[in-house]
Amino acid sequence: MLQSELLAKVSKEAPKDEKSVNAQFLTRAGFIYKEMAGAYTYLPLGFRVLRKIENIIREEMENIGGKEILMTIFQPKSLWEETGRWSGGVGDIMYKCDDEGEIGLGPTHEEMLTDIVRHYVSSYRDLPQYIFQIQTKFRKELRAKSGLLRGREFSMKDLYSFHATKEDFLKYYKRAAAAYVKVFKRCGLSSLMTEASGGDFTKDFTHEFQVLAPGGEDTVIYCPKGHFSRNKEIAGDLRGGQKCPQCTETLKEAKSIEVGNIFPLGEKYSEAMKAYFVDKDGQRKPIIMGCYGIGPSRTMGAIVEIHHDERGIIWPKEVAPFRVHLIQIGKEKRVAKAAKDLYRSLQKQNIEVLYDDREDKTPGEKFAEADLIGIPWRAVISEKTIKKNSVELKERSKKSLRLVKINQAAKYVK
Template identity: 55%
Template sequence: MRRSPLIRSRTPRTLPMSSSTTYLLNTLSFSTGCFSIWTQNALKAKLRNNMRQTRLFSKTTKQTPHDADSVNARFLTQAGFVHQEMAGVYSWLPLGLRVLRKVEAIIRDEMDGLGAQEILMPALQPKEPWEKTDRWDTVDILFKIKSQTGKEYALGPTHEEIVTPLVGDFLRSYKDLPITVYQIQTKYRDELRAKSGVLRGREFGMKDLYSFHATQEDLEDFYQKALKAYARVYARCGVQAKVVEASGGDFTEKFSHEFQVITPAGEDKILTTENGTFAQNCEIATLREGDASPENGEPLACVTGVEVGNIFDLGCRFSEVFDVAFSDENGERHIAKMGCYGIGITRLVGTIVEALHDENGMRWPKSVAPYHVHLITINAKDEETLSRIQSAAEDVYAQLEKEGVEVLWDDRDVSPGEKFADADLIGLPLRIVISEKTLKEDSVEWKFRESKENELVKLQDIVENVGTWLAE
């Protein structure tokens, strides 16, 4: 199931169409009726990628949520990305959902690259497999519910109790192995105190990857491949994640590996150095702050991080309980080795905010930003000038849309100051401003979110410049 390298890309995006490509599409559409229908539908779908801010039902607010105990809770709520329904539970609004879907697309790309097959398991889980693994009464964050008939169920915080017997139903021979499956699913944790916005919720998005192997050597080989794929996921999402040695927790007596983004918003304490790769969770560390790193001799520092992923070598912990076995070349029966690998998707979105914000708002990397460009028009008092501004904006909006660039156009009738403040809060990577002043130079004001500097770019050069930037 491995995808061809020819169709994998570092950053999922829509490639600009050249005039020759457009001509080819038009020619094929004219000559092939079925293709014409497909093209029209594709173009309609692409048109929905752009948005005028007057049509965006979620709005920004200047008020800081009274219970916002973290940067991500404050900015995601103020910018209209999420709406809190109760402690630890959020609705994802259009802007936030676009970020979430882009993160998911990056994860899917890397999981497919590992040869894993996507499945979807139920969030509602039976009690019996949890009893079989002795975790029904030992996992304190497990949501337990009763049906009208008195039967007990769990809302899954994890899916080992489902995926293990599921794979066991299809596994027969060593020829079936390895098996790697993943899902993107909503999870539930009965947290005593949900906090830190989307970093620690009672309902959250998660990607689970599970692998089954004939030998320990094969499991360890895949484990390393998964570790590298995870590192690519975080890099593509615009954050640096350290690989941290950690406890196996409830899963295994072996050490596991966590992926930690260093930020004051985190709860975990990590011993590491600024320039090295050595890192240990303080829960298992045998060294202390100030000791020399065994990697490079630099003094170890205790820093705070957010865990955005983890990987575990489960051995036969679950496969033995559910008798997930296979026959080898000689017909002898063996229990499959198992690994599990998780990424907190909603937590990763919150972590990006925590790691990349400034005092004015969020700063989204272009790979996961809800839109690439924030187009802003500054209204003029006289009708003729206003008409010229609107006409220029319509042209820019249409040209960028045609080339597959995702644009949010702030066409609201509000002050320039409010538009600029909201642009900083929302945090799209590139801001393009069209005003009476810029049109006098046949230009737009061009500014990146992470920069304090702006420049004038000629109207005729916008599409090419945006395309060059997106291709970087």
């Protein structure tokens, strides 16, 4: 992609109405455009990152048997009345959008999918089922002040599992938890599987995936050895500084961002909506369910909260909008030709490149913008480098520069 063709321009000024690190950097660097509190448009750079996060999630959900569907955002009142959730709890954070108040904009999709499953599943032979979607969700959110961390309109991957037995459910719950750790690791996030209360969904145990970040809205109490973590809201008497319940280590307390959660739903929805199946013994039983959520847009915000310095974002490789930021310094014909040739050659080798071909920017401005945008590799072509038939490479996360032969550049950045 040519930087000269990008619609969004980088801004030196932080937006005045944004307090969070993620919204400030993402707005300044031209990844997102704020429409209103808690609702953002993803510009070309931002949409590339969001799609990469979604594709990582998609791959890992397919690895644990997930089948992708796309449900409607419109949700009929009648389904929500079956579970008694149209009013109160989740129903109260739902936008109701037609004149008669009969249609809600999906804040979550348990009712919708339980309805679909009861239509198709009748026997134990039809189970288990693992169904997911990546969908825009809507929630009335009073505290939409943290950029992508807390949206009124946001992206969500929600997977729902349906089982004949509790044992089968528990086995899958563990597989899903392991897949979650993998998703976040690929996104450059080290997550803590954290015990939490059920919120609106269930009174049973649930788990959140928290990443430590000073800009987070949650607080976790955790063992630094990594085998214990609990949300402070439900930690009871447990405090940082006390001994870990499982080893001799001292517990720590820190701010964190919830990037995912997994919930046992038991028979709550299947009982209420009569989603039954006939078991091997001929008995009619309610389907046992689980629900597994990850917010791709919130994950994008969390990545920025953690991976940045004073100059800008430092994208982890797998989610970066591009692999290489190629910067041309100088307008001389042979410099432009060398840069264009490298641009085409990297693209031919399937290496994603943002090519700063602009002629009205100083080298200083170009470098500052590259640091703000945060692409993993910076490659500079100038009069000086082409004299040596070379390109100057620098990793965004490191200080050192290296001059390598132009035809060797692809090998370095791969």
